[in-house]
Each structure stands twice: as structure tokens, then as C-alpha cells.
Amino acid sequence: MATGDLALGHEQSKSAVVDAQQRVVNDFSIQVATVNGSGSQSANSVLLKSIFNMGVPVSGKNLFPSNIAGLPTWYTIRASKDGYVARRKKIDILVAMNAETAREDILGLHSGSVAIYDETLNLSQYRQDVVCYPVPFDKITAAVCPEARLRKLVKNMVYVGVVAHLLQIDMSSVEAALAKQFAKKQKALDLNFGAVRAGAEYAAEHLSKQDPFLIERMNSTAGKIIIDGNSAAGLGAVFAGVTVVAWYPITPSTSLVEATIEYLKKFRVTEEGKATFAVVQAEDELAAIGMVLGAGWAGARSMTATSGPGISLMAEFSGLGYFAEIPGVIFDVQRTGPSTGMPTRTSQADLLSTAFLSHGDTKHVILLPGSVKECFEFGYAAFDLTERLQTPVFVLSDLDLGMNNWMSDPFTYPETPLDRGKVLTAEDLNRLGGFARYADVDGDGIGYRTLPGTDHPKAAYFTRGSGHNSKAGYTEKPEDYLEIMDRLIRKFDTARTLVPAPVVTGNGKASVGVIAYGSSDFAVVEALDELKKQHAVEVDYMRVRAYPFTQSVHEFVASHERIYVVEQDRDAQLASLLKLDLAADQAVKLHSILHFNGLPIDAESILTELVVKEGL
Amino acid sequence: MATATATPTGTPGPKVNRIGLPVLEYRGGKTTLCAGCGHNAISERIIDALFEMGVQPERVMKLSGIGCSSKSPAYFLSRAHSFNSVHGRMPSVATGAVLANHTMMALGVSGDGDTASIGMGQFVHMMRRNLPMIYIIEDNGVYGLTKGQFSATADIGSKLKTGVINDLPAIDTCAMAIQLGATFVGRSFSGDKKQLLSMLKAAVAHKGTVMLDVISPCVTFNDHEGSTKSYKFMQEHDEPINELGFVPSFEEIDIEYDAGTTTDVTMHDGSSLRLRKLREDFNPTDRVGSVRTLMEAHENGEILTGVFYIDTAKPTFTDLLNLVDRPLGTQPESVTKPSAAVLQKVMAGLQ
Ligand SMILES: Cc1ncc(C[n+]2csc(CCOP(=O)(O)OP(=O)(O)O)c2C)c(N)n1
Ligand code: SF4
Ligand SMILES: [Mg+2]
Numbered sequence: 027m028a029t030g031d032l033a034l035g036h037e038q039s040k041s042a043v044v045d046a047q048q049r050v051v052n053d054f055s056i057q058v059a060t061v062n063g064s065g066s067q068s069a070n071s072v073l074l075k076s077i078f079n080m081g082v083p084v085s086g087k088n089l090f091p092s093n094i095a096g097l098p099t100w101y102t103i104r105a106s107k108d109g110y111v112a113r114r115k116k117i118d119i120l121v122a123m124n125a126e127t128a129r130e131d132i133l134g135l136h137s138g139s140v141a142i143y144d145e146t147l148n149l150s151q152y153r154q155d156v157v158c159y160p161v162p163f164d165k166i167t168a169a170v171c172p173e174a175r176l177r178k179l180v181k182n183m184v185y186v187g188v189v190a191h192l193l194q195i196d197m198s199s200v201e202a203a204l205a206k207q208f209a210k211k212q213k214a215l216d217l218n219f220g221a222v223r224a225g226a227e228y229a230a231e232h233l234s235k236q237d238p239f240l241i242e243r244m245n246s247t248a249g250k251i252i253i254d255g256n257s258a259a260g261l262g263a264v265f266a267g268v269t270v271v272a273w274y275p276i277t278p279s280t281s282l283v284e285a286t287i288e289y290l291k292k293f294r295v296t297e298e299g300k301a302t303f304a305v306v307q308a309e310d311e312l313a314a315i316g317m318v319l320g321a322g323w324a325g326a327r328s329m330t331a332t333s334g335p336g337i338s339l340m341a342e343f344s345g346l347g348y349f350a351e352i353p354g355v356i357f358d359v360q361r362t363g364p365s366t367g368m369p370t371r372t373s374q375a376d377l378l379s380t381a382f383l384s385h386g387d388t389k390h391v392i393l394l395p396g397s398v399k400e401c402f403e404f405g406y407a408a409f410d411l412t413e414r415l416q417t418p419v420f421v422l423s424d425l426d427l428g429m430n431n432w433m434s435d436p437f438t439y440p441e442t443p444l445d446r447g448k449v450l451t452a453e454d455l456n457r458l459g460g461f462a463r464y465a466d467v468d469g470d471g472i473g474y475r476t477l478p479g480t481d482h483p484k485a486a487y488f489t490r491g492s493g494h495n496s497k498a499g500y501t502e503k504p505e506d507y508l509e510i511m512d513r514l515i516r517k518f519d520t521a522r523t524l525v526p527a528p529v530v531t532g533n534g535k536a537s538v539g540v541i542a543y544g545s546s547d548f549a550v551v552e553a554l555d556e557l558k559k560q561h562a563v564e565v566d567y568m569r570v571r572a573y574p575f576t577q578s579v580h581e582f583v584a585s586h587e588r589i590y591v592v593e594q595d596r597d598a599q600l601a602s603l604l605k606l607d608l609a610a611d612q613a614v615k616l617h618s619i620l621h622f623n624g625l626p627i628d629a630e631s632i633l634t635e636l637v638v639k640e641g642l
Numbered sequence: 643m644a645t646a647t648a649t650p651t652g653t654p655g656p657k658v659n660r661i662g663l664p665v666l667e668y669r670g671g672k673t674t675l676c677a678g679c680g681h682n683a684i685s686e687r688i689i690d691a692l693f694e695m696g697v698q699p700e701r702v703m704k705l706s707g708i709g710c711s712s713k714s715p716a717y718f719l720s721r722a723h724s725f726n727s728v729h730g731r732m733p734s735v736a737t738g739a740v741l742a743n744h745t746m747m748a749l750g751v752s753g754d755g756d757t758a759s760i761g762m763g764q765f766v767h768m769m770r771r772n773l774p775m776i777y778i779i780e781d782n783g784v785y786g787l788t789k790g791q792f793s794a795t796a797d798i799g800s801k802l803k804t805g806v807i808n809d810l811p812a813i814d815t816c817a818m819a820i821q822l823g824a825t826f827v828g829r830s831f832s833g834d835k836k837q838l839l840s841m842l843k844a845a846v847a848h849k850g851t852v853m854l855d856v857i858s859p860c861v862t863f864n865d866h867e868g869s870t871k872s873y874k875f876m877q878e879h880d881e882p883i884n885e886l887g888f889v890p891s892f893e894e895i896d897i898e899y900d901a902g903t904t905t906d907v908t909m910h911d912g913s914s915l916r917l918r919k920l921r922e923d924f925n926p927t928d929r930v931g932s933v934r935t936l937m938e939a940h941e942n943g944e945i946l947t948g949v950f951y952i953d954t955a956k957p958t959f960t961d962l963l964n965l966v967d968r969p970l971g972t973q974p975e976s977v978t979k980p981s982a983a984v985l986q987k988v989m990a991g992l993q
Contacts, residue, residue: 251992265985267978269970270741272734289988293980300966302977304741309767313734316727316764320738323725324703324746325971327978328738346728436989439982444975477971478703478723479743483667485700488716490726500671500716 050238052082052107054118056189059131060182061124063095068207069182070101072222074431075203076186076195077105078252081244085111086431087626092277092369098127105241108555111432112548113626118239121185122149123163132156140237142188157237159229161188166228170220180221187225192233193241197226251436255401255427256331258437259357260286262405263329264293267444268355270328271305272317277370278425279331279359286329311336315343318354319418322347323489325449325477327409331357334376335365337383344418345384348514349492351464351473353412353447357405357421359428362624371624372425374544375595380420381573381603386492387511391521392420392573396529396547398432400571404526406440413447415521416472424594426626427545448474452482463487463498464510471517518574525572528579532566538640539566539586541579543600545626546592552629553636560633561642565590570600575607583612590636592619594627660696660892668693670718678865680832680858680873681711681780685718687835688749688778691842692719695890702747703739707732707761710787711753711780711858722749730761733768736775737959742971744960747846748775755785758794758813765815769822769851771959776845776852777824779815780832782860783871790863795855801868815855817936820929820951825850825958827932828949831876832858837947840886840915844949847890847909850958857945876945883924883935883948887916907952917949926952 056073060066067088074086082105091097104114120135122128122143129152132141137155145160163181171180190200200222208215260282263271271290273283287305294302308314314330321328332340337358347354358380362373382388391411393404404421412419448468450461455476461484464473473496476485487498492510495501531551532539542550547569557563568582583589583604591601598618605613619635621627636642656664668689673682692702699721706712708729715724727735732750740748757765757779768777783796792800795815796808819827826848830838838856845852857876859865865872870879884905891912905926907915917926925931932951939946966973 249993251989253992261985261988265980267973267975269973269978270738272738293984294978296966296977299964301964302966302970302973304960304963304965304970306737306741308734309763312731313737313764313767316731316734317738317741319727320705320725320735320740321742321971322738323735324723324739324742325969326738326742328742342728343731350725436993437985439985441982444979476723477743478739479700479746479969479972481700483700483721486721486723488724488726500674 048238049240050118051240051242052105052244054239055102055104055114055116056119056121057117058101058121058185059124059127060099060101061095061126062090062093062097062099064123064182065179066099066101066123066182069186070103071431072183072200072203072207073186073189074103075206075252076190076200077103077241078247078433079199079202080195080241081247082107082241083109083111083246083433085433087113087426088430089625090370098124107244107246109246110548110552110629112552113628115628115630119189121189122147123182123185140239142185142192159188159192159233161185161225161228166224167221170224171217176217180217183218183221184225187222187227188229188233190222191226191229192235192237193239195241196243197223247433249436250433252431252433253398254281254429254431255395255398255423256282256359256429257285258398258401259395259405259421259423259428261289261437262402263355263409264289265440266327266406266409268327268329268409269303270317270321270326271303271330272308272314272321272328273330274308274311274314274332274336276333276336278361278429279333279336279357281429282331282357282359311339312343315340315354315356318356319343319347319352322353322412327413329355329357331359333359333361334363337376337380341384344390345386345388346491347418348384348388348390349386350489351416352418353416354418355408355412355421356418357423360422360424368624370425372545372626373595373622373624374424374546374593375597375599375622376422377595378597378599378602380422389518389574390420391415391417391525392422393526394543394571394573395421395423395427396544396569396571398427398434399437401427402437407526410445411521411524414445414472414524415517416447416475417517422544424545448472450474450476450480452480452485455480455482455484460484462496464494464513465496466513466516470520471513471515472520522574522576525574525576527576528571528582529569530566530578530582532564534566534585536564536566537587539568539582539589540592541568541570541582541589541600541604542592543570546594549627549629549632550592553632556629556633557636561637563640563642573603575604579604580608580612583608583615587615588617589615590617590619590639592627592632594621596620596622659693661698663693663699665689665693667699667721668719670720671716673714673717675710675714675717676862678861679710680782680860681714682717683832684778684780684838684856684858685714687838687842689718690839691846695843695846696892697747697846702749703743705732705736705739705748705750707752707756708787709753709756709785711751712756714780715751730756730759731764732756733761733764733777737768737771737773740773740775740960741963743969744774744965745969750775750777752777752779753786754779754781754783754793754795758815766818766822769819769824769853772823772825772850772956774849774851774958774960776854779855780858781855781871782858782864783869784860784864786860786863790860797870800870803863803866814936814940816853816950817933819851819853820932823851823956824853824951825953825956826852826949827951829855829857829947831880831947832856833873833876834880834947837882837886840888841949843890844886844888844909844913844915847911847913847915848954849910850953850956870945879945881939881944881946883921883946883950884917884919884926886949887918889914889916907954910954915949915952926950
């Protein structure tokens, strides 16, 4: 019974470790446990944005199953006055909306945390040391939502109201978030806001605050945006003038292409209603990358987006793209292994296979964005690089970065003109009297190409794999092959100077260095702050942002005694890739901190290992 | 006429076509295929067709997969860009290239292995999209380049030199193409100069997917008694369902008209394809009838040649994509890169 449960809650709070007087402001995490397909996404997003609207740094993560409806899903929101946005292991507030997992969910809480749940679940029986707030969700929902079929959805907004009230989030912040969520849908807005208010009113009347967690207005989110990495990358591609997109749906990359399509439709249709782009949903990833290379060969800025299983299907074409020297951008939003692995969980385990994807001596240029801002910037830069270098360029992000919402500074407009690379026109050919497609005229390993349709009798050349001489003529001579292979290495060295350089923090005097990439950054930064705070140990940190590694990576390793390579895969792939580049006496300095359970890496895990390994 | 100006009267220079080019300008590198290989004869007909149609070589993109057949774009039209891609995946490369520049003529050369085995997936989807291109299968019933294994178009019961008998049914790529949505589908024989040339010329005039399955004997691995893709077998069993007369748009139509036995098809560029019926029941605009005719021929052990299906009304893939006129690949930055104001607006929406 509701009242009884509530009474129990009161009683418990006495035994709970929580001291309500000791306020915990703007620094805690909320976990909403629901069933996927129940429509909780908009509610979670409204809750996240409400906190954001309070000026409090916030991040949200969706932990969802590979399923359309009916399986457990968790959404975690972290508010952090210090601006830490990595996943936090510890959950402070549980909103248990899934009867199936509720028991497990509450048992997983630490002492002193909070549980909000449907009163019928009677969760207080399981924990004496957790503050319990039972809520009659169905009753409240029924009162504000006469249409029975909408109740399942609207119910989610009721918990938003309850949480908002308990955390003292201003109703105006919630309303603003709702208005954005349901822009132009007045009826939906009214209904949902009604539900939020009903939740808040219930909490005001029936729940007395027993926990220390509060949101207080700050000014740390002014001017910031909230976006997921996939949308950011798609936006980058659109501003890079992508013209051909070929793809095959796969989580977690689907939303990257869907966002790209949205932006293309908005910004790239002429006044006459004609498209300045082509999007093809291909029959599979083999076809997708084939289309990308065909288009790149014929002069288009082309892209595809996929994830591990798709990357493996793209292997053969990637090799052809490398040897035939054709531009094309491939986004790989990494996830754990096979389609029947944990396909909706994050990972960084495609790094090695992507670096050498395909047959023969292939090596690929890879960009490694570490924030949504870099998803945008690298999503843009990849197109300049691929055309400049005439080789496929991979952009490796991951599910955590790609599908979750992140706070960011607004993106800056790329003012530099598009770099379309070394392309000869008919006029150039008139002047030059012809050209040799694979000659290294400039000494940077990059030849000049022409596009089909160039109106000159000497414009054409024959494209094939590596069996060609500098004039693109057929050859199987060893010396010609060596020339091609050596030049490709020269080109890779040129790439080294063009890709985004690593970002280094620290004073450079520490004996210990940390190297990481991509979405691990958020957790690493937090872990290193904690290391300093808790152990007074300072380390230097290098975040690599591309492969091939720049010279500065060698210098960083050389100038430290021990290097911890933090990454989200089992086999220490980044460390392995680094070791391939490093001299033997440097390679031994590398030690790994690995996180690969499918959940985004967190600071606590890194810190714990660092402390043990450093014997602190 | 162009020929008159390009060939000054009196000087018997090389014969030139309507855009003033001699046939030499349509040639390619020296072939490295076996002497007598059917693929070489097809290259010759391609050269003739493009020359006679006055196609500007620079306006063509040649695409191929892997195989002896897929090598052949190196042996014609050197003045056109060419892409020898990967085994079975030429359709996707062609799709990308056409999207990047839909003003070009795309000419794809594949083999029966390249198309009907490893490449079946992409073949099917390209047909379905009606991508504007000419797709030629140089069909010898074997994998030439890997030395003579059966392909999926080998007829059931046919025999390899080694004595191996094919006990699986052949895939009829023409029947498939018709069913899937290609809009110009025909079969010919590399040794039938006249038919193949007319078919290729009509293909140039067509807008949409042209799928031509050209029986092309492999003299090294599959041209012997017992092979249904041999010169001898084809000469004995070729059953043309129609006789083709093709009149390009730039020539006057003056061939005689025989009511009841011919069908005239006006091609996209105004050219006219006249099909003289050899089979009374055959109508090349009837999809169902065309497939039925092909199926019946299989039952009777006949190899039909001719144009099986034409549809000049169906929109192509690039029509459906509603592309701007200028090729996507050469759109200027002013068109493809949205302004700073646009980004600002997007950012404001995310705050
Ligand atoms: C992925 C891949 N698998 C296998 C091969 C080997 N291979 C090269 S050509 C060929 C068969 C070609 O047969 P077909 O397309 O009929 O061409 P033909 O040589 O008969 O003209 C094969 C299997 C390859 N190049 N790539
Ligand atoms: S092996 Fe057969 S298909 Fe290949 S070139 Fe020789 S004859 Fe032609
Ligand atoms: Mg063959």
C-alpha cells in the first residue's frame, strides 16, 4: 500500500547513512531503468535538458539491448558541477520503472542512494539503507491522460515531474526542455507538461525530502549545445560538401547517416527543388563502399558509415581504394563484436583491423575524434584529407560518443575552402601536354589525377590495383611494383604531417604518461584529476587523434619512464599499434589499462588500476 | 554532315564519324587475351558501335570487375577513363561513378562468374535500380582467368575439357534482369557481328539499365564438343527471336516497314530500333511474355538471342534521385558547403 510503503520509507531514512543536512549539490547520477520501446527516451531527454537548462553540466547515456521492445534499458544522467561527463559507476538516484529488473536494480545501489519506483513494486523491502519514494504512477497518469493508449508514454513524464520536484529543478527549466522536445506539437506538449506537473504535485504533497541530492542553478552551460556524436559527424560531412552517401543500416552508425540525410534535405536542395546530393541505401556494406569508391573516383565527396561487421565486409574494397588511390570517407562507429555479440554496447576494438583493413600491405589513415566537437571537425576534415591524400580515410568513433548526448561548445564554421586535392583540368592538360597518373611529381607521394569527363584526349587513365606503372599502364614488373609500394609509404608519411596532432596536457615533467584516444578522454581527464587530488601525483596525458601517429607521439613516449595506454578493448590494440611504430627500448615502456565490458569507460576504473600499477 | 567537313574531298584520309574521329580513336591497348577469345570480338563490336554512334570517347566511363572479360576495357577506347575494380562488385562502383557524374555514359564489362556467382547480389540490385548504364556480360560459361571452372551460367549437362559435367541448372541472367527491372535486355553471340553491333548501338541510345548477355566462347577452356557455350554449338543452336535494325537519330529512317512483323521502338535520343519478329508471339515490351519465352526456350533446349525486353518510359535511378543537372562531383563549393549562418542556426537549435 502506498501509505504504508511511504511510512516505511520514512523509517528507513533514519537508518540510512544519508544525512539530509549534508547537501549534495550538482554532483550525482540518476539511472532510469525502463523497458525499451516504452517511449522513455523523450522523458529522459527532457530530464537531461532540464538540468542543462539549470546551468549544470550534464551528460546522458543510454544502455540499451539489441531489441525493439520489451527488454530492459537503462538511461543514466550525470550532473557534474565540475563538468565531468564520463560515465560514473556509482548510481545515486534510481528511477525503477521496469518491474522485471527492479529488484536487481535496487540491490545494486550503494548505501545512501535513492530509489523512486512504482508503489506496487514495494522495493523498500529489499533495502533498509536506501531512501525510498514509492509513487502511484498509473493512478497519476490515468488522471492526466484520458486516452488509455497514450498512458504508457505519458507515464514517463510523471517520473520527470517527481524527480524534478525532489531535486528542486525549476519548473520553468523543465517547461523549456519540453517546449523544445515537442516543438510545434502543442497537444503533445500540453499533455506531457500536464504529466510532469502531476508528478511534481504528487511529490510535493506526498513525499518528504529524505535525501541530500539537489540541483541548484549554475552558469556553466550558457552558450553550450547538446548533441550526439553521430549527428555532429553527419553535420561535419554536410559542411564538407559531401555529395554521395551510400550506406547499409547498422547500430550504432545508423543515426549518423540519418542525421546526414536530415541535414542534406534541409540545406542542400536547390531553389528548383533539385538535390545536390545522392543518398543510396545499398544492398550491403560491400556495395556501400563500392559506391563510395566509384563516386570518389569520379570526383564526388563520398562517404559511408558503418560499424564492426560492416567494416569487415568492406575489407577488400578498402585495399583496392588504398592501392588504386581513391578518396572516400568511412565512418566506423565502433561497438562490440558480432551481430549476436552485444551489438548495442560500446567498444574501441576495431582499431587494429581498420588500420590494416584488407589484403597486401595496406595501411589506412584513421581519424579518432574524442568529443562531439571533434566528430564535427573530423567529419569535415576527413573529406579534405581523403581528397588531398587520394586514399580512403576512416573516422573511428564509438557507440558512447556517437549515440549519446554530450554537452559541447558550439561548433565553429570551417572557414578554409574545401581542399579538393590534386586534380588536373583540361586546361592543365593543355598546358602540360599530358600527365602520368602515379608519378610523384611533388615528392610527397601523391600523384595527380583527372576525373572522368575531363574534356581532353589525354585525360583518361586506367584504374586498377597495384599492377600499374607511373603512367597507369599495366605492369607486373618487380621494380614497378616496388616504386608504387615505396611511394605509398611516402604518401603515408605525408599523411603523418597532415592528420590532427595529439593533444597533450600536463607540465611535461612527470615521469608517467598516459595515452588514450576517442571517448576514453572524458574518463581519463577525470581520473587524472582524482589522482592528483587523492594521491598528489601528476602525470602527463597525450590524446592521440589520428593514425599514422605523428612524430610527437614518439617524443612523448621517449620523455616518460612509464606510459599507460588506456583503451576500450581487450587486446590492447592502441598499444599494439604504437609498439609497431616505436623502437624496442621505447615499446617496453607501454603498459595497458583496458576496459571492455561493453559499458563506457569510467574514471574510477582507470584510477583504481593506475593506483595499483603505480603502487600508490 | 560532320563527315563531309572532317574528311576534305579529294584526300582519302581515314574515314571519320560524325564527330570527326577516325575509328583509331576508339581503339585501346593491344589485347592480352587468347587469340580467338570471344571477348576480343566483343571489344571490336564495342569499338564499332561507339565509333558509328559518334560517341565522344571522353564522355564514357568504362567499368569492370575481375576476370578475362573484365580486363577487356583496356583493349578498347583508351581515351575514356576506366576502372578495373574488384571481383563481382563492379555494379556498386558503377553506381557511385554514375552518381558522381550522371552526364557520362557508363559502360560496364563483366563475366559470367563476375556477375552470376560472386557478383549476383550487386547485379540484382543494380538491375532493380535501373541505373543508367550499359552492362555487358561476356558469357563463356566458365571462369577463364582461374583456368576453366564452371560458372553459374553453364548449361546443365555441359562438359568441361576435363570431362567434368555440370549438373546444376544455369542461371538465366536475361530472365532475371527483366524480372528485376532492367529496361533493355538482350542476348547475343560474340560471333554474330551484325546482331551484336545493332544491339550495342541501340544500347548507346537507351537511357536506363541495358543488360546484354553476350555468349562469348572461351577457346582455351570451353570451346569443344559438349560445351553449350562453344562457337560450334552457338552456330548450330542460336535461335534469334527478332532481327534488329537500328537507326540512330542522326540518320534518316528509310528502311522498309513490314506491318505486322516488325516493332519499332523509339529510343530516348530519338533513334529507332526496329525489331523484325521471327517469333510471331513475341512482344519485347511485355515483361511477362518475355520471361515466359525465355523459360520455354530453356525447356526446349534452345538458346534465344535478340532483344527480349525494352521499356523506354521507366524512370532511371538518377531520375528518382532528382539530381541537379551539373554532375555532383564538380559542384562548386558555393553549392555544396552551407554558409556560416546555416551553422549558426543549427547551433542555436541545439542550445
Ligand atoms: C574475391 C576474389 N575471389 C576470387 C578471385 C579469383 N578470380 C579471378 S577471375 C575469377 C573468375 C572470372 O570468371 P568470369 O567472370 O566468368 O570471367 P572470365 O575470365 O571467364 O571472362 C575468379 C574466381 C578474385 N579475383 N577475387
Ligand atoms: S582463358 Fe578463355 S576467356 Fe580467358 S582469354 Fe583465354 S579464351 Fe578468353
Ligand atoms: Mg566466364
